[in-house]
Amino acid sequence: MSAIAEATSTTGRTTRAPTLMLPLADFAHGLDLATLPAEVLRQSRLNILDTLGCIAAGVREQDSRSLIAMERRAQRGPRARVIGHEERFPVEVAARINSYCGDVSEHNDLVGSHASIATLPAAMAVADQCGSTGADLLRAYIAGTEIVTRLYVAYYAWKKSYMDVGIAPPGIINTIGSAAGCAMLMGLDHAATLEAMAIGGGLAGWCPVGAVYDDGASVKPLLHGAWPAGIAVLAARYAAGGMTGPVAVLEAPMGLFATLATHYEAEAVSNPGVWHLANPRRKYHAACGYTHAGADALVALYRELGGKVLADAREIVIHVPFYTHRAVAKTQPPATPTEARFHLPFAAALGALGEDGVKPEHGRDVAQWLARADMQAMLGKIRIVVDERFTHYEQCAVDVVTAAGETIHREGKPPRGAPANPMTAEMVEAKFRANVAGLLSTAEADAYIAMIADIESLPDCDALYRPFERAAAL
Template sequence: MNAIDKNLHTEAQQTISGRLAEFALGLAYEDIPERVRERARHLLLDAIGIAYASRGYQFARATMDALVSLGAGTSPVIGGGRTLGARDAAIMNGVLAHGLDYDDTHSRGVIHATVSSFPLALALADQTKASGRDFLTAYVAAMETSTRLGAVAKGGFHQVGFHPTGLIGVFGATLAASRLLGLDREQSVMAQGVALSMAGGSLEFLEDGAWTKRLHPGWAASSAITAATLAKYGFIGPRAAYEGRFGLYAAYLGAQSGAADLSLATDALGGEWQIEEVAIKPIPACHFTHAAADAAIALSRASKFDAKAIRSVEVLVPAEVVKTVCEPEANKRRPANSYDAQFSIPYIVATGLLRGRFTLDELEPAAMADREVLSLAERVHHKIDAASTFPRHYTGEVIVTLESGEILRHREAINRGSADRPLSNTEIVGKYLDNACRTLTRDRAERVCTAVLGLDRAEAADLANILSQPVRSAGSIS
């Protein structure tokens, strides 16, 4: 190594980009504890089940039609054959895995990291003829870096209107792409700098239920392929992608940047595994609503409410989630579409109290037009939860005041599915089968499950081939 190379190497090591590159490129399959590898396989399985369920929805068909019109290729699309190029396949698979807002969340990072990490790994592991072990290791590298980068902001991105899943997902995906495309340390630093100019994801969809949120993780994965490929061929990007004067946190957090803790980007990297902190969703709605939903369902099962007997409902929520799931109040009380409903404390709590459940069926047009539920949603109000432990837990408490004056309440201090109250692997398989069997036969769903959980013992192309087999025709779901 000559003097110039040594200086570049030292500089790269001193930046966050350099340290993340060292980790992602140096991570060996054997470095990952078996319990982490097992959980990683189950996180992949969860995302794949959601992707199959999404195939029946209008947003999935519109996205596929648009991407096919842009050009053909041979990369795998879940349930859709090998009809797109790698970057467009990554977009499509991200839309499918994130489209129902039923995918996993890293609580401290407030990020759906799997749905950018997985589409990237699937596209490039297939393209580079990687082994299943290489696929899994690249996925873990992406997850460990994206989650930490999200945690740096301490929930600040949501407060200024950015969606961390797209904004941050591009960086973890770029590190996985660097690994799968064979970049060296310096090239990986450049790739992260290039990704800085590709990062984005607006929360404006919250105002009218637009589909753009569904696009964010796949766009991050697609951009990562572009960034890493440019860097591989010598394209120069800024070195201080994260800590620079106009780096990620300064540019996107604005006044909130002073609260960011840059040390969290590399804290215990390779020693503590953030995959173990990832929460699996037990219900198909924004993770911020889960504790309140479960509290409402618990009250319903204990009391079997008549809507007319309820005078008012107060829901205690963390201050940090109000902008996302409580405002604007008019949209939340009368959701115009499934996305409005999934991000609505009033609708979800009213449904939980009256129906004792919240499933994908509660996102159908008939359910969202239920007059009894909508009437109760008008009587649901939120209040800041002073005892919240957000973002470690997405707390929720529901307090029901009856016309008789009786007050009933239930609190969920730790949201179900979180790291401190995780779903078991058996429960994750059950959720996968429920979702996958919406478009697959039970036999085929079980064969996919076996392939995913046996990924370490196969080639990445084996999984890509079984996932890309077309699904049966599905009806039109809005």
């Protein structure tokens, strides 16, 4: 029985906490044609007739013929692989699955605000379909990721509050950049690549902040990368078939930048003067980037003061920027793995209990951690407050009120993985080995690392999948 089924009462009404969706579900479930006013029924029939006529007429339009041809090609055309499976999927589906799997533990990088988890799976799926070389894949990834990061940098410093615009950065810009990479792999010309990006921007999901930081449930890992990756493949395919998109979707008076920010820098898009990939922001912690500074600050305090001081403390106060506070300053314990990965008190408590960072298994085993008395006690004393001094999520400060009533104040440093405190190549390789443990042997992991270091030499992308296919078959 599914979780939804388990949460349904004998009356058929969900027993989850009341939301605005609940009365809508009540309305739909209880709708009875016999009780509706006659005029409602009459006008509804006319609407149906009108709409069906529009559909019938539109089928004969050339643009509709192009769309149908492209969708038919997706159904019958080549398929692409998924890491860890022998089965092949439609290209857009493969892009979504690879991306979802890479985002589900919140361990993927923060280049351009989660760009890689969209741009790489999208490019991999198309490269697998097209028989592209490793160099082709690398080129598409770089182009797509740099485009995403340019868009991110252009407006992020002036972005509106999440309370004013409930759209998280990654969803839309990841779709645009990923579409560019897909178009390149498909061999589209300049004009068609432009259209692919425009179509991607027009079709992109809005990546709702409430679903990211509040109740996204198991669909949340689709938002940052998987949906953008799948839509990007679709957008490039549409452009290949001659479809066009809203090319002014970024700068239009009612466009993306006007929606998300009070200002943007056009030069950051057209001529940034830097390679953003040269200074990446990666994730040491398997949790939302907004939690990393606080988590590392508690790791540092554990090493400095010792676990007993923190365990005996009356209170631990973590200071964060205003714009991140609403997102990660949770007051209730996390109930699911996804919630745990967006929960600053939980991430910080792990550090205070001696864990060196948030690992994927911490979220996976959140129920076991919450059953521990020391975790319950630590969560009870951690409080998250706003500090108006801070403007970026890598900034924080911590006040520890000791058992004796003394306050120990420490200013946080940029967390591991931030550009000012980067993960070394050795750290990235160690993270890879930990992530593939149980799938690849030590020798296989080392060989894979060496292969990616020379990815340009690959005649095709088969080698990206083969070791994991063997693991899946065992």
